[in-house]
Amino acid sequence: MNLLLLGGPLFLGRAIIESALAHGHEVTTFNRGTTNPALFPEIEKLHGDRKDNLEALRGRKWEAVIDTSGYLPTVVHTSAELLADAVEHYTFISSLSVYASTATMGLDESAPVGRLADETVEEITGETYGPLKALCEQTVEQIFPGRALNIRAGLIVGPHDPSDRFTYWPTRVARGGEVLVPVRPDFLTQQVDVRDLADWIVRMSEARKAGVYNATGPDFPLTFGEVLDICKQVNGSDARFIWVTEQFLADEKVGAWIDMPLWIPESDSDFAGFSAINCGKAFADSLTFRPMAETVRDTLAWAATCPADHPWRAGLKPEREAELLQKWHSR
Numbered sequence: 001m002n003l004l005l006l007g008g009p010l011f012l013g014r015a016i017i018e019s020a021l022a023h024g025h026e027v028t029t030f031n032r033g034t035t036n037p038a039l040f041p042e043i044e045k046l047h048g049d050r051k052d053n054l055e056a057l058r059g060r061k062w063e064a065v066i067d068t069s070g071y072l073p074t075v076v077h078t079s080a081e082l083l084a085d086a087v088e089h090y091t092f093i094s095s096l097s098v099y100a101s102t103a104t105m106g107l108d109e110s111a112p113v114g115r116l117a118d119e120t121v122e123e124i125t126g127e128t129y130g131p132l133k134a135l136c137e138q139t140v141e142q143i144f145p146g147r148a149l150n151i152r153a154g155l156i157v158g159p160h161d162p163s164d165r166f167t168y169w170p171t172r173v174a175r176g177g178e179v180l181v182p183v184r185p186d187f188l189t190q191q192v193d194v195r196d197l198a199d200w201i202v203r204m205s206e207a208r209k210a211g212v213y214n215a216t217g218p219d220f221p222l223t224f225g226e227v228l229d230i231c232k233q234v235n236g237s238d239a240r241f242i243w244v245t246e247q248f249l250a251d252e253k254v255g256a257w258i259d260m261p262l263w264i265p266e267s268d269s270d271f272a273g274f275s276a277i278n279c280g281k282a283f284a285d286s287l288t289f290r291p292m293a294e295t296v297r298d299t300l301a302w303a304a305t306c307p308a309d310h311p312w313r314a315g316l317k318p319e320r321e322a323e324l325l326q327k328w329h330s331r
Contacts, residue, residue, distance in 0.1 A: 001025040001206060004062040004087065006050065006079060007069035008035035011160050012093065012153075015198035016066055017043065023202055030057060031069070050075050054082055064089040064205045072122050073135035080143040089208045091149040091201060092140045096214060096277055097130035098152060105273035109152070109212045109281060113137075137212070149209050151201060154216025154277060155262070158194040158295055159302035165261040166191060168315030170296045171303050173231040176238045180321050180328070182256075182263040183246050185225020188275040189262050190216045192287075193295045200287045214279045218289045221276075224262060227292065234296045244328050252324055254316070261314045 003020050007013040008031040017040055020027050027040075033047040046056035050069065057079070065087045070076040080090060099107060100114040113134035121128055137150040157166035172179055197215060204213075225241075232239050246265050249256075256263050264271045279287070316324070 002061075002063045003027050003202075003205070004057075004060075004065040004083075005029045006065060006067040007031055009039045010035050011162055012156060012194055012198060013068045014039065014160055015158075015194045016068065016201060019195070019198045019202045023206070025202070028060075028062065050079055054079060057082055057086070060086060062087045064091065064208075066091045066093070066201060066205060067140075068093045070136050070140075071124055071129075072132060073119075073139045074122065076136045077139045077143070080140050084143050089147050089149070089205060089210075090140055090144040091151065091205050092137060093201075094133045094137050094150050094152045095130065096152050096154045096216065096274075098134040098137065099130065101270060102274040102277070103270050103272050105276040106278045107214075107273055108278040109214055146210055147208070149204055150212045151204075152212065152214045153192070153197060154214070155191040156194050156197060157191045157299065159298050161194070161299070162313070164312050164314040165257070167299055167303055168261050168312065169228065170231045170235070170300045172315060173228060173239045174235040174237050174300060177240065178242050178325055179228075179239050180316065180325050181224075181228065181241045181243055182249060182260045183266070184243055185228070185241075186223050187263075187266070189222055189224045189227060190218075190275045190277060191262075192217045193290055196287070196289050200282070203286065209285065213282045213285070213287075214277050215282050215287060216277060216279055217287070218292070219279070219283050219287075222292070227262070230292050231296050234293050235300060242325060242328065244324070248328060252327065254324065258314050259316055 003025050005013055005016060005027060008029070009017055017027055028044040028046060030046045030048060032049055033045065048054055048056045065083055067090065070092060098113045100112045114131040116128060116131045119135060124132060140148045140150065155165065161167055192215065228241055246267060249260065254260055256265050264274055
């Protein structure tokens with residue numbers, strides 16, 4: 001398969017390139033050439049800007065395109081329209097954030113998506129990100145009717161993750177000692193290893209699958225406590241988990257998801273089902289998952305290669321965690 005990737009080799013794009021090459025496909029990338037430009041010297045690299053410079057794509061043909069970099073419907077429309085007669089199949093990487101509400105557990109692909117009061121808005125914020133992605137999905141389907149695959153991805157984890165959201169926990173547990181953790185061990189969490197997601201996306205592209213798929217995992221209920229236990233088993237640390245209350249975290253202004261990755265407060269009923277999305281359709285179409293221990297081990301190995309001054313984007317800084325632990329114990 002001759003494959004075009006719209007996006008750079010940062011995280012998911014990198015894994016898709018690796019998977020496609022492993023499957024024997026030819027890969028061409030289109031991006032600005034600013035992210036990891038030295039990676040994959042064996043592939044063709046076209047440069048431009050999706051907003052105003054698509055000249056490198058004109059007059060070319062590919063069997064399939066995978067779009068990992070579409071966030072604004074106007075930009076997606078321009079590139080999709082240009083490629084409408086140049087590719088057979090279009091895969092758009094969307095997000096579970098498209099749903100109007102995740103208050104209900106077990107949402108499937110038929111659930112309503114969020115909408116913008118003004119669909120001309122192009123500022124990406126926490127409120128507009130999901131509805132804009134939903135409009136991008138609709139744009140692709142309009143231009144590629146019956147030839148479009150929309151993947152609503154959840155939290156993507158594993159090596160090379162620039163967000164550090166999942167990476168925080170394996171690395172923090174590896175340091176050992178008392179680890180401040182949110183609320184209780186039995187709340188549910190969902191995530192998918194970037195390599196599992198990339199392999200599945202490539203297979204779905206090969207098969208020219210169309211439609212909308214939720215895509216996160218694993219394919220069984222997973223609790224946060226189990227994730228932490230796996231982290232501890234993999235690195236053999238002496239970590240001791242100190243479960244603190246939601247009220248304590250609120251009083252100390254510890255933010256969910258960023259300060260405490262993977263955690264969503266139970267008091268926020270709007271997100272009660274965010275970590276219990278129904279992905280049965282993807283499972284039935286062969287989305288599979290490696291053992292969590294493998295993801296943790298490989299994430300730790302990658303994190304060990306990061307420079308000492310790596311600016312962690314998620315999780316508590318050691319000084320802040322120590323301060324919070326002291327306050328918790330001295331209540």
